[in-house]
Amino acid sequence: MKEAKDIPASCLKCGFCLNVCPVYKELKEEITSPRGKLRQIKALKEGELTSEKMLRKVLKNCLMCGACFKNCPSSLSTPFAIQKLREELFQKYGHDFVKRGMKFVMNNNKARSLSALWARIVFNNFRDSLPFDLPAGALTVKNMPLLAAPLKAVDFKNNGGKKVFYYAGCVDKYLFGDTGRSAVRVLNKLGYDVMISKDEKCCGIPMIISGDIKAVKENAKENIELLTRQYYDYVVFTCPTCLTAFKEKYFDIFKDDPVYKRKLTELEPKLIEITQLLAREKNLGQMLKETGLKVTYHDPCHMVNSLNAVKEPRAVINAIPGINYVEMNPERAAACCGSGGFYHVYFPGISSKLGSKKVDNIKKTGAEIVLTACPACKLQLGGSLKKNGSEIKAMHIIELLDKYLK
Numbered sequence: 001m002k003e004a005k006d007i008p009a010s011c012l013k014c015g016f017c018l019n020v021c022p023v024y025k026e027l028k029e030e031i032t033s034p035r036g037k038l039r040q041i042k043a044l045k046e047g048e049l050t051s052e053k054m055l056r057k058v059l060k061n062c063l064m065c066g067a068c069f070k071n072c073p074s075s076l077s078t079p080f081a082i083q084k085l086r087e088e089l090f091q092k093y094g095h096d097f098v099k100r101g102m103k104f105v106m107n108n109n110k111a112r113s114l115s116a117l118w119a120r121i122v123f124n125n126f127r128d129s130l131p132f133d134l135p136a137g138a139l140t141v142k143n144m145p146l147l148a149a150p151l152k153a154v155d156f157k158n159n160g161g162k163k164v165f166y167y168a169g170c171v172d173k174y175l176f177g178d179t180g181r182s183a184v185r186v187l188n189k190l191g192y193d194v195m196i197s198k199d200e201k202c203c204g205i206p207m208i209i210s211g212d213i214k215a216v217k218e219n220a221k222e223n224i225e226l227l228t229r230q231y232y233d234y235v236v237f238t239c240p241t242c243l244t245a246f247k248e249k250y251f252d253i254f255k256d257d258p259v260y261k262r263k264l265t266e267l268e269p270k271l272i273e274i275t276q277l278l279a280r281e282k283n284l285g286q287m288l289k290e291t292g293l294k295v296t297y298h299d300p301c302h303m304v305n306s307l308n309a310v311k312e313p314r315a316v317i318n319a320i321p322g323i324n325y326v327e328m329n330p331e332r333a334a335a336c337c338g339s340g341g342f343y344h345v346y347f348p349g350i351s352s353k354l355g356s357k358k359v360d361n362i363k364k365t366g367a368e369i370v371l372t373a374c375p376a377c378k379l380q381l382g383g384s385l386k387k388n389g390s391e392i393k394a395m396h397i398i399e400l401l402d403k404y405l406k
Contacts, residue, residue: 011039011074017034017068022065037062040059056093059082063338066301095210102342154194163233165234171379179375180238195232232270234270238396239375240302240306246264276312285321296333297314297327297370336354351380355381359381372396
């Protein structure tokens with residue numbers, strides 16, 4: 001990958017990125033395209049751009065989905081160039097109120113646990129009794145799913161199986177704990193000895209892509225220490241965004257730190273997304289009951305554009321006996337659902353439109369369930385389906401496997 005400073009000047013202005021950028025395809029404004037953003041960055045570096053305020057707004061209007069990089073004939077990582085400039089601008093301007101609050105919660109395990117507890121108590125008890133609806137980013141409060149009990153720590157049973165450290169991430173640990181419990185049951189059924197640690201810290205990727213590297217560094221170190229403290233055969237993720245933080249973002253953060261760079265390099269081969277692991281299991285289908293469900297699949301951006309995990313989730317789905325799998329239009333299957341970290345908070349209108357377009361494509365398949373491999377996508381898809389009056393359910397792949405375990 002090119003250095004961030006060289007990326008803007010290397011852009012050929014071919015326009016391939018325009019065909020895949022969700023934001024540009026929605027707004028049709030050159031300045032919001034990956035190519036347009038690189039032009040703005042280049043202009044700033046050459047002293048031709050006077051308004052940093054405008055540039056900050058332009059850079060914020062990016063889902064950081066990576067589709068432009070994946071489809072660039074010159075392999076230019078526009079998201080990397082955007083992130084690096086966000087780091088520079090963060091040094092000048094810091095965070096707004098929303099991100100300051102999120103930073104506090106993400107950086108403190110007690111705050112994460114307590115905030116999730118209160119959200120669960122208040123939201124689960126009052127969502128359906130509200131006399132009115134309230135906006136919640138691209139969704140509304142009444143279209144948000146009820147929150148599950150948090151995932152508890154689990155120690156190794158030392159049963160002789162391969163040892164797996166399950167890194168659940170913020171959402172599947174504190175909000176969608178049922179997904180995590182499904183992951184543990186499926187892995188146990190396959191003979192893996194699974195551990196979940198109370199000391200797991202937030203991967204930090206929302207802060208990383210916001211430019212606040214300092215806020216993440218200590219937590220990243222603690223995560224690396226946690227995962228290298230004892231032997232594991234695999235470190236498994238049900239959130240591809242968290243895995244991308246470890247396999248991609250952390251290497252950039254610690255590129256000048258020989259100690260943590262070495263530890264990451266030793267750890268990296270063990271880091272794996274759960275469907276990538278399950279796709280290797282030849283006996284997976286034998287442990288599942290038959291189903292006649294009709295399902296489709298939504299590709300999370302980080303699965304496709306960062307982890308190159310396209311075949312594995314489909315192989316896992318098709319291993320379910322009797323499943324009727326219907327592929328979405330290939331281009332639409334990998335189109336961003338509009339969640340994008342903080343994007344749905346700052347640009348709820350665009351995010352909502354992207355979610356609705358995804359709903360239209362899901363409906364065309366005639367599926368009863370849309371499966372995905374990302375908790376944020378599950379939230380956005382489920383909420384968008386409900387918001388658009390659809391009965392189709394959104395599930396993480398691992399939840400469906402758990403439901404049909406023998």
